Amino acid sequence: MSHQHHSSTEIDFRSSTTASNLNTFIDNHLQPTTEFNNEMNETVDKICKFLRDHFQPAKVVKGGSLGKGTAVKGKSDIDLVLILNEVTSAADLKTELPKLKEDIIEKLRRQCHNYKLGIEGDISETPFAVKFTVKGKYENIDVDLLPTFHVNDLKRLYNDMTTDVENIDYYSVALVKYQVEFVRGKPANLKNLIRLIKYWKKENVRATGSGRIPTSYVMELITIHLWEKRKGYDGTFDTLKALHGIMTALNDYTSLQAIWNDNYQTNEIPRSIQGERPLVMDPANPTNNVCSNFEWEEIRSAAINVLGSPMMRGVTSTMWN
16 A cells, blocks of 8 residues: 655565565665664663662563564664562552652653753653653664563462453563563574564555554564474575565464463463464463454455565465475
């Protein structure tokens, strides 16, 4: 649907692009530059120092695409999860959060110049986060600070979650750390493939109805799942074939079924969820099928467009190699 200009800074997924075109495009336009990475890390360090000085957190976790290592050049947002010792449960977090956010905002306003944090505009809040923008040399950096509680025992946490349904959102922030760890350990070229898929979705998929289209995290997990399903599995692949494989799976999205047992066993997933299709389980949360509540038809028709394009002529994705 989007009208693309044929410039070297874009990939037209309906033209006869080759695997090496795709790889060059990823290297030049999707992978963050060293300068960008350095600036992001510097900003994160300053914010972490501020948080450590004023809130003595157990840990600060870099979340989002930055923490996972799947950030796309030019998209600079940082999620920092503040794991606090004095908050012990979801119910506790629910009670403490308004006061905590107020406290963070007040101290940020007073102290930001001491930490050389150039905050642009206002500091605001959402139900779970404090949000602000830091002025960057290359571009401004959007920051979300998410206070949460310390998880001592995942098993127990999962048990609590299944009974304490009304506080479910307060648990999910506590699980960000596990989501990050899951993706962060994946090989660099798989992360580049994830960048390509996120770029494709951003440029080619528009929500037309009232439904929401699947998020970047959903796309990340689907890409990881399909990559892992390949036999051979040695980490090398032809980008064009990989793209073909992912588009084929998105066209046939109702067959998607992915469960990882890094943090929980399949039998810990509620039965009602196990029966859903498409099913792509959040590797950190046995109560969250990341595919539910989304509208898939737009994604599907955008995938069909790629499959029918000149770039895919003669390409088959038989296990990608």
